[in-house]
Amino acid sequence: xxxxxxxxxxxxxxxxxxxxxxxxxxxxxxxxxQVFLNRPVVVRAAQVRPGDEARYxxxxxxxxxxxxxxxxxxxxxxxxxxxxxxxxRRERRDYAQAIG
Numbered sequence: 001x002x003x004x005x006x007x008x009x010x011x012x013x014x015x016x017x018x019x020x021x022x023x024x025x026x027x028x029x030x031x032x033x034q035v036f037l038n039r040p041v042v043v044r045a046a047q048v049r050p051g052d053e054a055r056y057x058x059x060x061x062x063x064x065x066x067x068x069x070x071x072x073x074x075x076x077x078x079x080x081x082x083x084x085x086x087x088x089r090r091e092r093r094d095y096a097q098a099i100g
Contacts, residue, residue, distance in 0.1 A: 012078040025085040027068060032084035035060035035070050040099040046071055059087060059095040067092055 011033055021027045035041060041060035048055050058070045067087040073080050087095060 007077055008074070008079050009077040010079070012075055012080040014080070017082060021081075021084045025083075027084040027086075029081070031062045031064075031066065032068065032070050032081050034062040035068050035084075036079065038063065042095055042098040055082065059091060059098070067095065 011029075013029055018029055021029075021032065035058050038061050041058055044057050044059075046055040046057045053073050055071055055073050058072065059067070060070075061067055068084055069087050069091055070084045071082045073082060
């Protein structure tokens, strides 16, 4: 698991979010998880409404080289994926700058 979250033991998926990611963005659970297992991965805090749980954005690559953004939260020792999609042009630029 990423050095950002060394205590994470695995992934948690909500079936609704998983099917929504596939229908809207054609991103599978496996592809979203690969972002965290491949290097380099860039993790940033995501904007949330006051009172909501903390969310993060991970920018990274799948095994096939697809650039994805994965929005997630932490639930105890699990990483819960909220959404996953292809990076926008701006996100690709930010990712490239972050990894050097």
